[in-house]
Amino acid sequence: MPRSPLIARTLPALRRALEGLRARKATVALVPTMGALHDGHIALVRLAKRRASRVVVSIFVNPAQFAPNEDFGAYPRTWKADLAKLAAEGVDLVWNPDVKTMYPEGFATKILTEGPATTGLEDRFRPHFFGGVTTVVGKLFTQTRPDMAFFGEKDFQQLKVVTRIARDLDLGVKVTGAPTVRERDGLAMSSRNVYLSAEQRAAAPVLYRSLKDAARRLKAGDDIKATMKAAADAITEGGFALDYVEARHAESLAPVASLKDGPLRLLVAAKIGNTRLIDNVGV
Ligand code: AMP
Secondary structure: OOOOOEOOOOOOHHHHHHHHOOHHOOEEEEEEEEOOOOOOHHHHHHHHHOOEEEEEEEEEEEEHHHHHOOOOOOOOOOOHHHHHHHHOOOOOEEEEHHHHHOOOOOOOOOOOOHHHHHHOHHHHOOOOOOHHHHHHHHHHHHHOOOOOOEEEHHHHHHHHHHHHHHHHHOOOOOEEOOOOOOOOOEEEOOOHHHHHOHHHHHHHOOHHHHHHHHHHHHOOOOOHHHHHHHHHHHHHHHEEEEEEEEEEOOOOOOOOOOHHHEEEEEEEEEEEOOEEEEEEEEO
């Protein structure tokens, strides 16, 4: 039987647990999650285990990054299964605060970022989103004081934003991104995939397929505008309502006019029924 991780739900419990973990100069890695863990999260945990001697996973469904009309209430919560998975990976500590612990009465502070958080991608369609992410990630970093933290490339803009806050606030955390883990048919794993009906699930791989096709065309020298238009058409014909599908600079996320402006990243966000999915690939 794998040993169950320590579980902390209050700040004093977290502090005590971290003091124990930090003994003998251990290096501590943090993997922030909202739970409903899948193989994408587990890949981050495994990478963290390889790089650090102690691994902390946070599970907190962060209300601040959901708009009132979004799925905070419906977001899948699978605590028992999550804990079993983390035990099997040999995770040392699970930080699982409740909303009142994270945002006590009167909470009035927000971390606001520019740069990658204002590039007209997720921020354009979910204007509340990055304020919520940066504030909670800033808090998770100061609460756990990790030496390193791991985030998925699946949320590519988010990865750039949290890398920025770690640097800008001198938090001493090395942020590392990890490649997107996919289902066999290419669909990026996501806690939200459980919302998909069988029909929607069958349609969903069109996102990745269209991005890969576009990447191939761009590498072969095709025009960016025409290529991205073809990707948009394929995604729409596949049953999605598109928020955006764009070619951007892979570091700055600035718009690009040609492959020479690269390295490029192709990013998509689209809705099928009520479910909004995102994905991205490198070129
Ligand atoms: P979430 O629980 O959705 O907030 O995600 C927690 C972390 O897991 C974030 O850093 C995500 O980017 C990462 N993540 C989510 N899905 C995947 C995936 N399919 N592959 C790799 N990382 C992922």
